[in-house]
Amino acid sequence: MQFQFLLIAQASVILLGTVARAEIKTVFAHNEDATAAFRFKNVPSPSASDAAAAAVFTIVDGGKDINSGAVDKLHDGKVPTEEDQPSDNFFFNPGSEGGRLLVDLGRAIDIKQVNTYSWHPGARGPQVYQLYASDGGAGDFNAQPKKGTDPEKCGWKRVANVDTRPKQGEGGGQYGISLSDSDGALGRYRYLLFAIARTEDADPFGNTFYSEIDVIDRDAPAVAETPARQTIEKTFAAAGGTYQITIDTSAAPDLTEWAEQMLAPVAREWYPKIVGLLPSGGYEAPGRVTIAFREGMNVPAAASGNRINCNSGWFRRNLKGEARGSVVHEMVHVVQQYGRARRNNPDATRTPGWLVEGIADYIRWFLYEPETKGAEITRKNLSRARYDGNYRITGNFLNWVGGKYDPDIVRKLNAAAREGKYDEGLWKNYTGKTVQELGEEWKKVMEERVAATTAASD
Numbered sequence: 001m002q003f004q005f006l007l008i009a010q011a012s013v014i015l016l017g018t019v020a021r022a023e024i025k026t027v028f029a030h031n032e033d034a035t036a037a038f039r040f041k042n043v044p045s046p047s048a049s050d051a052a053a054a055a056v057f058t059i060v061d062g063g064k065d066i067n068s069g070a071v072d073k074l075h076d077g078k079v080p081t082e083e084d085q086p087s088d089n090f091f092f093n094p095g096s097e098g099g100r101l102l103v104d105l106g107r108a109i110d111i112k113q114v115n116t117y118s119w120h121p122g123a124r125g126p127q128v129y130q131l132y133a134s135d136g137g138a139g140d141f142n143a144q145p146k147k148g149t150d151p152e153k154c155g156w157k158r159v160a161n162v163d164t165r166p167k168q169g170e171g172g173g174q175y176g177i178s179l180s181d182s183d184g185a186l187g188r189y190r191y192l193l194f195a196i197a198r199t200e201d202a203d204p205f206g207n208t209f210y211s212e213i214d215v216i217d218r219d220a221p222a223v224a225e226t227p228a229r230q231t232i233e234k235t236f237a238a239a240g241g242t243y244q245i246t247i248d249t250s251a252a253p254d255l256t257e258w259a260e261q262m263l264a265p266v267a268r269e270w271y272p273k274i275v276g277l278l279p280s281g282g283y284e285a286p287g288r289v290t291i292a293f294r295e296g297m298n299v300p301a302a303a304s305g306n307r308i309n310c311n312s313g314w315f316r317r318n319l320k321g322e323a324r325g326s327v328v329h330e331m332v333h334v335v336q337q338y339g340r341a342r343r344n345n346p347d348a349t350r351t352p353g354w355l356v357e358g359i360a361d362y363i364r365w366f367l368y369e370p371e372t373k374g375a376e377i378t379r380k381n382l383s384r385a386r387y388d389g390n391y392r393i394t395g396n397f398l399n400w401v402g403g404k405y406d407p408d409i410v411r412k413l414n415a416a417a418r419e420g421k422y423d424e425g426l427w428k429n430y431t432g433k434t435v436q437e438l439g440e441e442w443k444k445v446m447e448e449r450v451a452a453t454t455a456a457s458d
């Protein structure tokens with residue numbers, strides 16, 4: 001379930017307008033826990049067919065950050081899919097005070113709304129700018145007034161001051177600002193000038209990540225909003241309802257069918273199995289697990305708490321290969337929850353990473369998909385065969401110790417790790433040998449096996 005928190009406020013927005021004129025309305029919405037849908041309660045979602053789509057955007061003052069997308073990202077109708085996606089936003093140079101942007105609509109139109117959108121988890125979320133507008137008709141009109149030149153002295157009219165910074169905190173999240181007029185139009189203008197200021201100067205990273213700027217023509221047929229990304233979530237019951245597994249493919253709709261038909265059955269069968277394989281006194285594994293697909297991750301998959309994030313690009317390339325097994329591996333992490341011990345007990349020991357990953361890969365490769373023989377020790381990886389070789393190498397070691405010395409070794413090590421009581425001496429308690437001795441013995445057996453297969457195939 002995705003929650004969207006909406007805050008509608010006008011208090012921190014200074015409204016301009018004289019008594020004689022109709023009133024300019026500034027509405028802003030802030031989603032602290034935003035989704036790629038850019039949906040707001042009182043502000044329209046970004047549009048791909050508004051009057052700004054065909055406008056010319058020019059940087060009048062200031063410089064584009066090297067990591068920012070091009071200024072045309074601001075009117076391409078597309079918005080970022082993640083909260084920190086520099087190349088899908090436009091923002092000014094680090095450390096700079098901001099800058100000025102000119103929007104030339106090509107001809108004067110009655111502007112119904114100007115809507116601006118931004119998204120960042122920290123101080124680069126809120127928006128601070130002054131909006132000026134002009135029809136370009138004044139004799140002294142300067143279309144590109146740089147910093148230091150007051151636009152109101154060269155043919156521009158100030159339309160709004162926007163400042164959505166919260167009184168406290170950085171105000172990270174997603175912002176939609178909508179400027180309109182109770183008259184029905186902000187005015188008849190060809191040019192807009194955004195004088196954009198950074199949100200803070202405590203560090204160089206105060207320039208807002210602007211995602212989209214829309215200009216709505218009063219006389220244009222109702223504009224089509226960018227098809228908001230639909231939430232695609234399906235929840236599956238496992239172990240007769242004891243566990244609920246939600247699969248969220250909102251960010252990768254093309255994977256929905258595969259996820260429901262191929263991944264869900266594995267998750268339903270294996271999550272309860274893993275819980276059964278890794279019990280410990282009084283422990284209850286998370287009852288709800290979310291598996292969500294994301295763009296732009298730099299690892300195939302990752303678990304945090306009861307959530308598994310899957311790199312949709314990597315999954316698309318590995319649907320027939322390692323995709324499902326990688327989710328099994330991450331489900332082991334959801335069941336392990338070794339971090340809890342340290343939160344509750346300052347004396348808890350830290351379980352070495354090679355063992356955490358080794359247990360996950362032991363379950364994956366030797367119990368879930370033994371037929372793939374994905375964790376064999378071969379001539380290729382023999383030189384890396386150490387008990388603490390991590391991932392599938394340690395998984396192989398655990399499998400061997402289980403077969404030779406103690407079939408419950410993984411269950412026992414897991415219980416100790418979860419209680420913050422892992423220490424190397426446990427190996428000797430359980431098997432009569434130190435982990436180093438076990439490692440030596442295992443390596444010798446592997447060397448002999450590799451030599452035998454090599455000889456057999458020669």
Ligand SMILES: [Zn+2]
Nearest residue numbers: 329333357360
């Ligand atoms: Zn892992």
